[in-house]
Amino acid sequence: MFWSAFLVIYFVLSKALPGLRWEKPDLAWLFLTGPLMFVVFTITSINKNYRLRRFGDPVLLFSLLPNISSVNASIKYILWRLAAGFLVMALINPQLGSKMSEAxxxxxxxxxxxxxxxxxxxxxxxxxxxxxxxxxxxxxxxxxxxxxxxxxxxxxxxxxxxxxxxxxxxxxxxxxxxxxxxxxxxxxxxxxxxxxxxxxxxxxxxxxxxxxxxxxxxxxxxxxxxxxxxxxxxxxxxxxxxxxxxxxxxxxxxxxxxxxxxxxxxxxxxxxxxxxxxxxxxxxxxxxxxxxxxxxxxxxxxxxxxxxxxxxxxxxxxVSYSEYEDRFQLFLALALAFLLLEFFIRERKGKIAREVNLFD
Structure with a gap:
């Protein structure tokens, strides 16, 4: 579902903007790696819970480890997927025709x-x-x-x-x-x-x-x-x-x-x-x-x-032809922004979160 949204964006932009073309549409298959990423994340989570069960009840262990935030881990995963999705959009490179030229x-x-x-x-x-x-x-x-x-x-x-x-x-x-x-x-x-x-x-x-x-x-x-x-x-x-x-x-x-x-x-x-x-x-x-x-x-x-x-x-x-200008910059900027956010969010709780225990 998550990566389906990017496919929807891809097709909606293609239909909504007549002057739009994608420089490398053959790279759209990279959107199909989304389910694979979800499977990897799920397997990693299951493996982590399995290892925790070897030491006791996971819920009890999390309560004994107040510095660990499962919410932060989920947020980091979502940000990482958003960054990857926008990076694929940048790689496909949307281009808009700016003017007609004759050669x-x-x-x-x-x-x-x-x-x-x-x-x-x-x-x-x-x-x-x-x-x-x-x-x-x-x-x-x-x-x-x-x-x-x-x-x-x-x-x-x-x-x-x-x-x-x-x-x-x-x-x-x-x-x-x-x-x-x-x-x-x-x-x-x-x-x-x-x-x-x-x-x-x-x-x-x-x-x-x-x-x-x-x-x-x-x-x-x-x-x-x-x-x-x-x-x-x-x-x-x-x-x-x-x-x-x-x-x-x-x-x-x-x-x-x-x-x-x-x-x-x-x-x-x-x-x-x-x-x-x-x-x-x-x-x-x-x-x-x-x-x-x-x-x-x-x-x-x-x-x-x-x-x-x-x-x-x-x-x-x-021959008449359209001159196209690259528009990948916005998607690349979004990808970098989400990667920076993901980098600065720690899986450990901050001081205030530990004291308030707002999420966990």
Whole structure:
């Protein structure tokens, strides 16, 4: 019941003040520790009475110990719980919106072309090339501000997985569904991926445009150099990130989601997948971009971000937002006040209380 009052305060304030928000609402679960505190206090009291009974009747013993005040002990407990409750309120930190502000958003348009062919399941990068690539893209999205992104997936064909948007959460959602099964035709058509990425841009907007191709470079279908050159002619830079090792590694075969040996060719020989760095360097050169090689330790985010940040940002619009001011100070002050009161109240009676015996 005691801590329920704080939960009521929490919800009443949330409803009564439209401009109120809680900075850390996930900490509201701390209110649930109230019953645990009550149980600890009850067990402590029972244990104290049990030890007193070993020496005689507790009522008689209290009368023989006039300096001990059970009332003070209860008051200290209540003050301590009040302090803890207001401290939790301060930790959750109520905030009030003081005014609306507007900020200009500047950025570039980025299309990510992700290779989802079977060779991207090779495990020369851990846990495999494709998983490392998608995780790296997630980290990239966390570091972008104001830029718009889109995703193209490709193997033997290319498909738009996510049209260009400034919704990074949508990007992360679509990344979670990427696998070799998402494209029905196997192979590696890098040129088609660049062409489709180029078509996905809105060239009526003045924003600078960039294509980032993430692949092992084993192209079997088309002429990616011509596609990269066509993109460059339209002012779009093409960057490539190489996934894998040049030594070559087998490609795991999966049966119903379980690893079942390695992929083999028609002659029964295990297929080895190798990073084609020369191809990816040539694509980047043709696209007026840069080539970055991924590794387990460094996927290339730092140099890639440096390249992206060097590109001139264009105003993409503006966003309105509320500026919030912290209001935890009142709750923190109350918590400290109750803690001070609890500290100065002794379990022993004062001189006047002993003489008057007002409470016990």
């Amino acid at each position: 200009k958003v500047r950025g570039i348009d980025i299309m990510l072309a992700v290779d989802v062919s079977n060779s991207m399941m090779a495990e020369d990068l851990k846990p495999n090339r494709l998983t490392l690539a998608t995780r790296s893209i997630e980290k990239l999205l966390e570091k972008l501000h104001g830029d718009r992104i889109g995703i193209v997936v490709f193997a033997g064909q290319a498909f738009v997985q996510l049209p260009i948007t400034n919704d990074y959460s949508a990007g992360k959602l679509f990344l979670s569904s990427i696998s070799p099964n998402i494209v029905p035709v196997q192979g590696t058509a890098i040129g088609a991926a660049i062409d489709l990425s180029l078509e996905s841009f809105d060239f009526e907007t003045p924003a600078q445009k960039v294509i980032i191709v993430i692949t092992d470079g084993e192209n079997h279908e088309d002429d990616p150099l011509a596609s990269a050159k066509a993109a460059s002619d339209k002012g779009v830079k093409v960057y490539t990130i190489g996934m894998g090792s040049t030594d070559g590694t087998p490609i795991p075969n999966y049966d119903r989601g379980r690893k079942d040996g390695f992929l083999k060719d028609r002659e029964g020989t295990i297929v080895m997948s190798r990073l084609n760095e020369e191809m990816l360097e040539d694509i980047a050169d043709a696209g007026n971009g840069s080539y970055i090689r991924a590794s387990n330790a460094e996927v290339g985010l730092k140099p890639l971000l440096a390249e992206l940040n060097s590109i001139e940002k264009t105003e993409m619009g503006s």
